[in-house]
Amino acid sequence: MSSPHTSPARPAEREPGHDTARARGLVVVSGVASDAHTWNLVFLQLLIEELGYEVVNLGPCVPDEMLVEECRLLEPDLVVISSVNGHGHQDGLRLIGRLRACESLVATPVAIGGKLAISDDNAERIARELAAAGYDAVFPDGAAGVAEFRNFVGVLPRPSLTAGSRSGA
């Protein structure tokens, strides 16, 4: 019952008036394969645009292969993964392996955040695991998350930035 997936609109097609030359860079925002939530992705898109970046929002339920392929084509300055259905931990571990296995995405900054597990009990450990697996930053759900995320994006273009886990909150 599988159906072909349409390719998402390129930023140039979607925002003809957008002055891409002035943007600080390109950010891909995406949900994971098992997560149908949208509002978290819309919020992140607006937030990152306000920080001066151009955003390609791949939306909810994005299969791993599609996300990797889009990142290969777009060569973004940052990839932001958001998951709020409690399974982001498993989905995220699988996904970062596939992204890092792609030669052109070995050093691309990738962040993940949201409700990454069903309970908050192991938030610290899960954040460490995700960071160890290759994420540059992890933002567990929490009031401090947005401010920390802003700071993270704010210092992005510096190539030296390879922060470890940003758990806490």
Added chain:
Amino acid sequence: MNLAGREGSPAVLGEFPVDFGRFVREAAGSGGLVVQPRMGFGTPTEMRAGLAATKRAPARTVGTVTLDSFTRVGELEAVEHALRHGIGLNGYPIVTYPDEVTRSVLQGIRGADFPVQVRHGSATPMDIFASLVRLRLNATEGGPVSYCLPYGRTPLADSVRNWEHCSRRYARLRDLGVEPHVETFGGCMLGQLCPPSQLIAISLLEALFFHHHGVRSLSLSYAQQTSHEQDREAVLALRRLCAEFLPTDNWHIVVYAYMGVFPVTEHGAYGLLGDAARLAVETGAARLIVKTVAESRRIPTVADNVAALSHADTVARGVRPLPEAGDPAAAGDSRTYEEARSLVEAVLNLGDDIGRALLDAFRTGCLDIPYCVHPDNAQRSRSFIDADGRLEWADTGRMPLGHRVRSRRARTVTAAGLLTDLSYVRTRYDRERAAHAVPADAERIAVTPEREPRRHGAPNSPDRAGTA
């Protein structure tokens, strides 16, 4: 009043079930709002218990079987794996269970006095419809647009083709003496922040789509939004548009209690649900889908649902229809009506084949759902909540609304503004009746608002399933 219709002995009710649409209209016509839960369980025992409790609830009810999210996206191996290993499913896997299991779930509960509707959220529902036809489950819900754009990435063209095929197949139930009923989900797009005029336009267009493909018993949804006054205007406008455009009388309106970020307090949740019941009765809607006090915290239990059904019924009994409810055209042209009519006419002008016209409409931005990031949505429109609490356009994109919408420059929606608007209803209802407050749960950060179009068991927000 005889709700039993033409049915004979109880033994054949499963084969000749009552027309869901006729049942609801007759029940509502005799002065009672029909109330319905969202409810779906993975095991036959729980599902049967849930249906039985709904039937026994102190209200005029119809039953719901909501399917699980694996079935929704066609991952039937995952259903089998879950059933083999005792892993809980978030809805009833109707395609996987043998038909005799489902018949035993319904046996003696579903009947001329208690029709049952199946709800799922699939853009690829072929297997689901095959099960419905075999089981003579003659009431369901969906739509080529509303079951596609908000969820996942199935191309709209595929969804339109799938729903055409399934609608025609479902319509052939009439050859067997069974009237199939379909409800549009178009009045609920994204759960929140879609302006009412576009909700009712899509709801009507989906009803026209189903009728075009042979379905003759219809209901049209509208989900409660942010302003009671605007919501009244919207339901009255939808009823007027139905009378003007639908080539059948066998339709009714179903109001959904708010589907966005729900109040966390008991007084807030009941206040919001009560206003939905009030809205339905005031505007002449026949049916209400309830939400429960547990909505913001967890998947509701059967008891939560029964309490919600009972509360909605109690409120509804104390409300009288507005004078305009008898003749929605008499109230004159509201702005909601004018905007919706502009959208409907613009789409119908794109061609006689309504599925084709819907595809063209989304491709050209003639319809454009705010904040919907599906690749087939134009993504130029934006909405916001104004100072009076009305849900308005911040940017109409390429939709043919320029001459209708109050003259104002496109307004930029910020991330902070979006968060405020997403939790506007929760904030207002939790605060409004705070005098009788039950202490609120600690507020979670609103970056992860409650899943939109959430049903009981959340099959529209698959927790574990992938895309089709």
